[in-house]
Amino acid sequence: MHLNPIQLFDTESSTFTYILSAPGSPEAVIVDPVDRQLERDLRHLERLGLKLAYVLETHAHADHVTSAGELRDLTGAKAAVPSGCGIAPAEMQLNDGDVLTFGNGEMIEVIHTPGHTAGSMSYLWRGNVFTGDTLLIDGCGRTDFQSGSADALYDSVTRKLFALPDDVRVWPGHDYKGQSVSTVGWEKRHNARLANRSREEFIKLMGELNLPKPKLIDIAVPANQNLGLPHGG
C-alpha cells in the first residue's frame, strides 16, 4: 500500500530531506539530511516517536553538506551510501539491486541511476521513488561536473526510472520552483528535459547549459565523502 514520506525542506539550498516510516514499528529511515537542519530533524524524530535505523544518501552532494555522520553518531543509525561515491566511513556501501530492510518488513530497493554523478542511486519504497538529483520535477540534475554524464543520465531516467509504474510518486532531491512531488507517468509525458527527446537532443541540451560552478563544491564534496564529519576527527 502506498505511504507518503514526510518531506522537509531546507530553504537555503532548496534541498528536500525525507523521513520514511510505516505503521507497526517506530523504525525510520532519513534520506539526504542537511547539516544545518540537524536540530530540526532530531526534533521531528523525537516528536514522532521514531528511532532512526538508517541514514541514506543518494550521492555525494556538491551544494550542501550532509548531517549523515552526526545523525548516525547521535542516534545509533547506520549510514548507507552508494558504493560508487567515495563515502568511505559509511557502514553500508549500496549496489544496484540491493534491498535495505527496516521496521516491520519495510523494503527499500536500490536502483543505480548514474548521470548527475557516476555513483548516484535512487531508492524505491512503497510506490515512492527518491531520485536525488537524477530526476527532478520537470527537470533533471546537471551532468557537467563530478563524474557527471548526460549520456548515462539519459539511460538512468528513460530506461530505469521511466520503467517504473506510472503512479509511482517521484520525490526529488531539490526543487527551485515551489513544487514538491510528481509521478513517473507525468514526468514521462511532460518532463521539459527528458520527455519525448532523443538521446542526442538531450546530450546537446545538457552540453549547452553553461551553469556556474556550485559555490560550495570544493568544500561540500570532500565533506560529504566523510559523511559531513570533520576530517581526521
Next chain:
Amino acid sequence: MHLNPIQLFDTESSTFTYILSAPGSPEAVIVDPVDRQLERDLRHLERLGLKLAYVLETHAHADHVTSAGELRDLTGAKAAVPSGCGIAPAEMQLNDGDVLTFGNGEMIEVIHTPGHTAGSMSYLWRGNVFTGDTLLIDGCGRTDFQSGSADALYDSVTRKLFALPDDVRVWPGHDYKGQSVSTVGWEKRHNARLANRSREEFIKLMGELNLPKPKLIDIAVPANQNLGLPHGG
C-alpha cells in the same frame, strides 16, 4: 492504517496546505489552500492524477486569502467550511461530529475546536489531525481577535485534541520555525503554552501576548468569508 498527507508550504504567510488521498481512488481533499499558490496546487493535482472532491477550510483566515472558491470553480470540487465562520457561499456547512467521505470509503471527522476563532474546526483523517490555528507545533493560535477566546481554546485543545490517541499526527495551519509535524502525545507533554498549565495560567499568558494586529485582517477575513472570490462576482 496511517497515511501521511502531502504537505505544502507558502513561505510568504508560513501557511501549510494539505492534500489528502488514499489508494483505490483518485479522489482527493485539499485543506486550507492559499490564493497565490493556486497554480502550484493545481499542478500537484494534475501530476498526481488526483481529482478534487472537497476544498476544506479550518476557519476564516486573517493572515492570507484562500483559493477555495477558485479551486472549487476550476475543479468541480465542493467547498466545505465550518458552519460558524460566516463563509456563506460554501456548498457544505460543517458541524461538530459531521463525517465527510471521499474516495474509496475515506472518512474525515469534523471536530469543533473554538478558541482561535469561534467557528474553528479540526479535521481527523487516518491518524492525522489538521488543527488549523488551534494547536500549532509547540504553540497555539492567538485568541485576541475575530471571536477568539483563550478560555475556549484551552478546552478545545486539552479536552478534545489531547483526548485523541498519543500517536495521532498533528498537522498545523502554520509554522514559523521550520517544523512540519508533531503528535498529540508530544504536544500533551511538551507544548510550551498548553502542557502542564492550568486554565487560569493559560488565559493570563494569552492575555499578555500583546501581538500586533495582522496586517491583512481587514482584507482577508471578508475575502475568506466569500471563499476568496471577488464580492459580487
